[in-house]
Amino acid sequence: MGKRYAPEVGSPLVNHLFSRVTPDRLTALTIGVAEVASLLVRHRNRQQMTAQAVVGALADFGTEVVYAAAFSKVEVTNAMIPPAITLISTHSINSTDALVLLSALDLARRVRPVGDDLVLVSSDHQLLKAAGAEGLVTFDPATQTQQELDALIGP
Numbered sequence: 001m002g003k004r005y006a007p008e009v010g011s012p013l014v015n016h017l018f019s020r021v022t023p024d025r026l027t028a029l030t031i032g033v034a035e036v037a038s039l040l041v042r043h044r045n046r047q048q049m050t051a052q053a054v055v056g057a058l059a060d061f062g063t064e065v066v067y068a069a070a071f072s073k074v075e076v077t078n079a080m081i082p083p084a085i086t087l088i089s090t091h092s093i094n095s096t097d098a099l100v101l102l103s104a105l106d107l108a109r110r111v112r113p114v115g116d117d118l119v120l121v122s123s124d125h126q127l128l129k130a131a132g133a134e135g136l137v138t139f140d141p142a143t144q145t146q147q148e149l150d151a152l153i154g155p
Helices: 011-020 030-045 051-066 078-091 095-114 125-133 146-153
Strands: 027-029 072-074 119-121 137-139
Touching (some): 011 146, 027 030, 027 095, 030 072, 030 095, 078 125, 137 146
Parallel strands (some): 027 072, 119 137
C-alpha cells in the first residue's frame, strides 16, 4: 500500500488497483497502516520526498484508508500471536508479515465459500513465498504486469 503514496517501483500498478477496486474490497492490517506512515517519514528523512509531498501523501492516505469507513482495517489481537508464531517458524518470515499472512488466510477462508477469493498484494518476497505456500493468490506490483493484475481482480 505504501507504493500508492510514495513513488516506488510498482506504484503505477498499485494506483491502477486503487482505481479499479472499490474500497470495500480492500483490506489492510492496522499495523500495516502505521507502516505506510513510517515509510513516508523515511522517504522524507532520506530526501526522497519533500516535506510538502509527504504532508500531501499523508492527507491522501488518511482520506483513502485511515479514516475511510469502507476500507477494511483488521486489528491485531492477542489471539493472533500463537498462530503467527507458528507461521514465523514455518516460513522464516518476520512478525508483521506473519500477522499479515494470518489475516489474509482468515479472510480467504471467509470469502471463498461465497465464490470470492483474496489476492495478497505485496513486494515482500518472503511474504509472497509464504502466502503461496499457504495456498493464497499473490501479486507483486514490482515484478508483475497490469494484465496479470487485471486477470486477478476481474472487471
